Amino acid sequence: MKTLLAAVALAAAPVALATATLAEVAHEGPSVSIPADQITFVPSGVKTDVGELYAGPAYGNLAKGKHGTFIRMPAGFVSPVHTHTEDYFAVVIRGTGANGAPGAADVPLPQGSYWFQRGEEAHVTKCLSTEDCLFFIVQPGKFDYVPAK
Numbered sequence: 001m002k003t004l005l006a007a008v009a010l011a012a013a014p015v016a017l018a019t020a021t022l023a024e025v026a027h028e029g030p031s032v033s034i035p036a037d038q039i040t041f042v043p044s045g046v047k048t049d050v051g052e053l054y055a056g057p058a059y060g061n062l063a064k065g066k067h068g069t070f071i072r073m074p075a076g077f078v079s080p081v082h083t084h085t086e087d088y089f090a091v092v093i094r095g096t097g098a099n100g101a102p103g104a105a106d107v108p109l110p111q112g113s114y115w116f117q118r119g120e121e122a123h124v125t126k127c128l129s130t131e132d133c134l135f136f137i138v139q140p141g142k143f144d145y146v147p148a149k
Contacts, residue, residue: 042054093135
């Protein structure tokens with residue numbers, strides 16, 4: 001009988017764990033669908049002689065906390081060496097970008113490519129293509145742009 005009770009308890013444990021896990025899920029808000037031509041881009045304040053980066057929020061607030069944001073980068077843009085406090089994840093939507101350590105050879109990242117940038121690590125981000133680049137970044141905290149020392 002003890003063996004049967006133990007087997008039942010072991011079999012029920014994953015169901016109880018899954019139920020507890022599902023009960024703890026926090027949703028971000030309502031589902032949304034935003035056509036590309038309705039994304040509002042605003043100046044980021046990050047500029048070079050080629051132009052300025054523009055940010056188009058998808059969710060969250062890049063100035064206050066976690067967010068998903070489209071970044072429009074002018075063709076030929078090369079950022080100064082900089083860091084961000086938080087890690088971020090990026091996907092190339094349009095154009096060919098590059099992101100790497102200062103002085104490293106560029107690894108061309110065409111449409112559909114991905115990169116991860118560790119926070120507080122100096123790097124350079126570029127738009128290698130002759131057309132503007134569009135990236136989508138996801139960051140667990142607010143966006144900052146800190147010129148490297």
